[in-house]
Amino acid sequence: MIKILIVDDEKPICDLIDMNLSAAGYSCKAVQDGLKAIDLIDREPFDLILLDIMLPGADGYDIMDYIRPLRIPVIFITAKHEVRDRVKGLKLGAEDYLVKPFDVVELVARVEVVLRRYNKAQRFLRAGDVVVDVEGRRVTRGGRNVVLTNKEFGLLVLFMQNKNVALFRETLYEKVWEGEYFADSRTLDLHVQRLRRKMGWEDCLVAVYKVGYRLEIED
16 A cells, blocks of 8 residues: 655644545555654655645755655645745655645645656555556446446546545536536536446435535445
8 A cells, every 4th residue: 555654743734634645545644743754754664755844843855855865755735835935845856846725636636646657656446345447447346347438437536536525516527627617517417427326326426515526435
C-alpha cells in the first residue's frame, strides 16, 4: 500500500487530509512538528510527503533540504501564496505546490499525478464488492465485468477516491467533463443514475441537498 506522510502544524488539516486519502486507499501518518517529521522519515519509508512550510522545530524548507537526497516526492501544502514562495518551493525540488485553503478532490488528484510520475500510482480502488483497475480501465462487481462509458468511469473513480465525502456538482462536472458547469444541466444527473444502476449503488450513491453526491459505503 502507498504510504503518505502528512506534515502540518494544524491538526484539523492533518485529519482532513488523512480522512480523504485513507478513503482513497492510501496509508497515512501525520505529524505537526518539523523535527518529529525528520525523525519519522529516518525510521520509516514513505512514497510521498505532503509538507507545510511554516512548522515548529524545522520549517518545510529545512525538511526539503534534508529529504532531497532520499528521492521522496514532495507536495508543498501551505498558506504562503506569493509567486516567490511557489518558485522557491519548486526550485528546492518539490513536485507540486498547493495553496490553502484547497479542495480535497483537487488534492487527491494532484497526489495521483505525482505518484504516477514516480510509477507509484494507486492502480486498484475497492469499495464493497466493486474493484476498479485504474490503469487498465477495467471494472468488476462481485467478480463480474461491468461496462462503463468514459464519463461513467471518470465519475466512478472520483467517488471511490472520495468515499463518504460529499462532492459538489460543479467539482464532479468540471473534473469529468473538463468544462464549466451549468446549473440547469441534467447531464451529470443522468450519468449518476446510470452509474447507480450498473454498480448496484441505489442506496449508496446518495444525493446531498444543494451540494451534489456522496458515496456512502464501508469497506
